[in-house]
Amino acid sequence: MPKNVLILGAAGRDFHNFNVLYRDDPDTRVVAFTATQIPDIAGRRYPPALSGDRYPNGIPIFEERELESLVERLGVDVVLFAYSDVTHEHVMHLAARTLAAGASFMVAGASTMLQASVPVVAITATRTGSGKSQTSRFVRRVMAEAGRAVVAIRHPMPYGDLTRQRLQRFATTEDLDEAQVTIEEREEYEPYLREGAVVFAGVDYAAILEEAQRQAEVIIWDGGNNDLPFVRPDLWICVVDPHRPGHEVRYWPGEANLRSADVVVINKVDTAPQDGLEQVRRNVALVAPNAIVVEAASPITVDDPSVIADRRVLVIEDGPTITHGEMAFGAGAVAAQRHGASELLDPRASAVGSIRKVFAAFPHIGPVLPAMGYSDAQRAELEATIRNLAPEGVVIGTPIDLARVIDLDGIPHTRVSYELEQVAGPSLESLLQGVTHQA
Numbered sequence: 001m002p003k004n005v006l007i008l009g010a011a012g013r014d015f016h017n018f019n020v021l022y023r024d025d026p027d028t029r030v031v032a033f034t035a036t037q038i039p040d041i042a043g044r045r046y047p048p049a050l051s052g053d054r055y056p057n058g059i060p061i062f063e064e065r066e067l068e069s070l071v072e073r074l075g076v077d078v079v080l081f082a083y084s085d086v087t088h089e090h091v092m093h094l095a096a097r098t099l100a101a102g103a104s105f106m107v108a109g110a111s112t113m114l115q116a117s118v119p120v121v122a123i124t125a126t127r128t129g130s131g132k133s134q135t136s137r138f139v140r141r142v143m144a145e146a147g148r149a150v151v152a153i154r155h156p157m158p159y160g161d162l163t164r165q166r167l168q169r170f171a172t173t174e175d176l177d178e179a180q181v182t183i184e185e186r187e188e189y190e191p192y193l194r195e196g197a198v199v200f201a202g203v204d205y206a207a208i209l210e211e212a213q214r215q216a217e218v219i220i221w222d223g224g225n226n227d228l229p230f231v232r233p234d235l236w237i238c239v240v241d242p243h244r245p246g247h248e249v250r251y252w253p254g255e256a257n258l259r260s261a262d263v264v265v266i267n268k269v270d271t272a273p274q275d276g277l278e279q280v281r282r283n284v285a286l287v288a289p290n291a292i293v294v295e296a297a298s299p300i301t302v303d304d305p306s307v308i309a310d311r312r313v314l315v316i317e318d319g320p321t322i323t324h325g326e327m328a329f330g331a332g333a334v335a336a337q338r339h340g341a342s343e344l345l346d347p348r349a350s351a352v353g354s355i356r357k358v359f360a361a362f363p364h365i366g367p368v369l370p371a372m373g374y375s376d377a378q379r380a381e382l383e384a385t386i387r388n389l390a391p392e393g394v395v396i397g398t399p400i401d402l403a404r405v406i407d408l409d410g411i412p413h414t415r416v417s418y419e420l421e422q423v424a425g426p427s428l429e430s431l432l433q434g435v436t437h438q439a
Contacts, residue, residue: 002029003077006070006103008094010037010083012156013112015046015203016230017082018059020112023052030055031074034064037083037324038159039354039374049163050203067094071101078104084253085128085225085324091252109256113232114206118213119438122221122233124261126254129321129330130241131267131298131420133188133399136222138420139237140197142432143218151216152192153208153231154201155224157185159374167211168202173404183373183398183405184319188222190400205230218435225320226254235435237263238291242272243327245279249287258284263292263431269423270297271334294425298418300331300338307393307414308339314391315344318398319370323358328366332397335416341395344368350388353381371398373405383407 005028007014014033022028035041045058062070070076079098081091095105121143123136136152143150158165159182170176170189181189185201192199199222200212209231212219221229229236238261240248249255258264264284269277284293302308317330336344346367348359358372359365369386373379383406386394394413396402403413422428 002027004029004031004075005078005080006031006074006076007033007080007082008036008064008067009033010035011041011158012224013084013227014082015050015158015162016156016205017080017108017112018046019050019204019206020114021108023054030059031076032070033059033061034067034070035061036064039378041159047163050166067097068101071098071103076103078106081105081107084227086252087250088252088255107253109228109253113229114209115232116209116213116219118217118219119234119435120219120221120231121235121237121432121435122223122229122231123237123239124223124229124257125226125239125241126248126258127241127244127251128225128325129318129327130226130239131265131296132223132239133191134298134418134420135237135239135265135267135296136220137191137195138428139432140192140220141195142429143220143435149215149217150220151198151200151212152220152222153205153212154188154199154222155227155230156201156203156205157182157188157224158203159185162203165202166204167207168200169211170199170201183371183379183400183402186400186405187318187371187398188224226251226257228253228256234438235263235432236261237265239265239267240280240284241268242266242277242280243268245276246283248280249283255287258288261288261291263294263428264288265420266293266295267420268298269295270299292426292431294428294431295423297421297423298331299421300335300416300418302335302339302414302416304414305339307412308336308341308395310340310342311392312343312345313341313393313395314347314386314389315368315395315397316371316402317368319372322365322368322370323362326364328364329368330397331418332395332416333366333368335397336395345389345391347385347389351385352388353384354378355381355385368397371402379406386411
């Protein structure tokens with residue numbers, strides 16, 4: 001008799017693990033997914049077009065809080081944990097709940113990695129917001145300048161119509177508009193497109209990989225949160241953030257990334273406190289003694305500093321970094337303070353709807369506004385929150401042109417950007433030569 005599996009996820013790795021491990025496995029029956037972290041996922045179904053012939057009605061998605069009742073009601077034998085950027089303690093609390101409910105608990109890693117026919121450089125991290133994106137773009141530029149055809153495959157963010165999102169290819173901002181991507185997706189894809197690069201993403205990564213390697217001599221795996229790669233890397237890079245010292249050995253699966261890495265990039269050394277930097281160096285040496293260590297800065301630039309100087313400004317930051325990434329502020333707040341803002345307006349009292357709920361769920365957030373926009377309704381609530389504050393200027397700390405997707409009502413605004421700048425250790429260019437020669 002097939003064993004019944006319940007997959008705990010957040011609309012990303014959970015679907016990938018199902019596709020790779022279980023979709024065609026006659027000895028397993030996936031009875032449900034659960035959802036957390038991302039709004040409006042529970043209550044839907046993983047569609048039959050993706051779940052295959054063994055699941056003609058698709059697979060239901062429930063709230064994670066129903067874990068115990070689902071184990072009992074659905075006769076669950078095994079619970080598979082399949083999301084990221086949570087403490088080891090969080091994972092083991094779920095394991096304890098699972099065992100108490102009468103099922104076994106497991107995680108999966110290398111068994112879910114797909115094998116590419118071209119070289120793969122994976123960029124992962126120990127926490128979300130560590131600097132994967134600028135590291136990925138840096139690596140892509142190095143490979144492209146070496147004359148290699150490079151594409152990026154991005155970790156999934158399939159929050160819309162999953163069937164339509166099975167395989168996505170983005171080459172222009174118009175592609176993003178047509179796909180009606182969320183603000184979070186746009187934050188990850190748009191910087192690539194500004195450089196003329198192509199990004200693949202979606203739900204079915206076997207299909208995505210097959211299409212991407214037709215067009216590329218080298219693939220960049222651009223990870224999400226602090227998740228493990230979906231594609232087996234030839235060179236594994238892990239980015240570490242000294243603004244959150246100790247997190248590199250306390251969060252799942254970021255510690256696994258650190259222990260697996262060929263190269264560790266200690267980022268943000270230009271702004272991190274010295275004691276945090278020293279703690280991270282010690283932990284990297286302890287758990288990844290064979291990794292090559294590179295230290296880097298993330299210099300911040302502002303398009304129009306006059307929008308900030310002597311003004312009451314609202315800072316809008318990258319959503320995941322400020323929410324479950326547990327940063328109180330990001331690059332936008334740093335830029336606002338450096339360029340002489342008279343005040344950083346605190347949006348908490350003015351927030352409406354789901355934005356107010358975000359602040360309640362993440363009380364560590366400082367006087368900044370996370371760029372939440374998973375739906376039209378949430379974008380409208382983001383706009384209303386901005387209007388309620390009546391700022392003299394808006395500092396956009398997300399890596400996108402936010403004014404394209406929300407109405408800033410004529411409020412002066414400026415964008416903050418950041419790139420990777422190596423300051424110590426072997427050059428990434430030299431470390432990438434082996435991959436370049438392999439391609």
